[in-house]
Amino acid sequence: MPETPRGPLTGRLAPKAVVGRVSLYVRQLEAFQRQGVATVSSHRLGLPLGINDAQVRKDLAFFGQFGCPGIGYNVPQLIESLRGVLGIDHDWPSALIGLGHLGQALVRYRGFSARGFQIVALFDSDPSKVGRDFDGLTVLPMDALAAAVVDRGIALALLAVPAESAQEVAARAVASGVTGLLNFAPTPLSVPAHVSVVSVDLSVQLEHLAYKVQFTRRGGVAAFG
């Protein structure tokens, strides 16, 4: 039997890399569960993800003790523990701000709600967008955000606005009570300490791809990735 985990209440903020891998572990564990696998070793869990067994154990050790020497990890139990660690043992009703092309796509994208991130309200500062319907939701003006945060229990906002207005919109979201921002605008956001930001910069990713392809073309050895 696994010992009692320290639990996610204690300890320091985990490094970005660790949290990212834990997300991958949860997804892989869910795949094992669907296959009816009851127990996995750190080796077997890391293998399909290209992560070595020492790394898997070290990552898990950051959050507690979840395994049994000689046996491995109980799949459903580890899923439950890690979902608690990540804060995905409950839903996160979310707002989407900005209904340009990217925003319209994100409303319809099913990948978020499949993992508990339901988009429950849409906002845009452009009056010509307000009142329009996307995927069954009506676009509200930014002024309505504070009320929605309270009424619908919104904590997170997906920010799909142009770079120029991102900082201003972020400030309004924070003022309305949002405490987490997924920022798709290609610009750094400055927010108070109690607010978290994760940025997804698609241009940076594409430029990284261009770099790697060019490097390979020029005869370099793609050592990793």
Next chain:
Amino acid sequence: MPETPRGPLTGRLAPKAVVGRVSLYVRQLEAFQRQGVATVSSHRLGLPLGINDAQVRKDLAFFGQFGCPGIGYNVPQLIESLRGVLGIDHDWPSALIGLGHLGQALVRYRGFSARGFQIVALFDSDPSKVGRDFDGLTVLPMDALAAAVVDRGIALALLAVPAESAQEVAARAVASGVTGLLNFAPTPLSVPAHVSVVSVDLSVQLEHLAYKVQFTRRGGVAAFG
């Protein structure tokens, strides 16, 4: 005057973190250029990005010598050099594979073509999608990819297909001559050594945000981010 850069032809593949920051430097330099700034120091370049001056100089040193002691960096020259380093001194005609919600969004998203990544052809393995029109482009069957790669000079493909089919579609893309994949499917891809992959895993990013918000709520100090 800056000395002759080593140029992007030599050296090892730069670490992921370095390449990501260089993308940010280029964007910041372009902002300085629009403002008419002629010369910047490593300090001034890093400041708006939250990157310290030593880091900026170290990153640039990976690719060559671009500055003048006592003066700093010439803005237009550094932009040109770094665009060469990243391989974004020319356009990258790209294919988009998979026209689900996310794929449809990516076609219309202007952020890619603004940085030289033009989507010039659409593909889907689902016959009911083939022939449909999105943003002026007609969806082609996967069989047409190899010809398009040659005819339209395509090197990159954006992969917006379900996790279940991602590996199979990636293999077909590679067989058709694509050498770079931007993978939006939440699954690792296995490709030959001459092919590069950059993955954008939106669920992992959202789960990271959930972790940080939960951590803050529970009284932790958000030390970074």
Next chain:
DNA sequence: TAGATTGTTAATCGATTAACAATC
């Protein structure tokens, strides 16, 4: 018991920051 596997400590590796001589 023998084999497997954990959690953890120590060793290695790589990335960031500091310091400074050289240079404009």
Next chain:
DNA sequence: TAGATTGTTAATCGATTAACAATC
């Protein structure tokens, strides 16, 4: 010249990997 700033080396810091006693 004096002040500013680079490129680079050395110092620090953090993350990954290896090793192994403890345990099932």
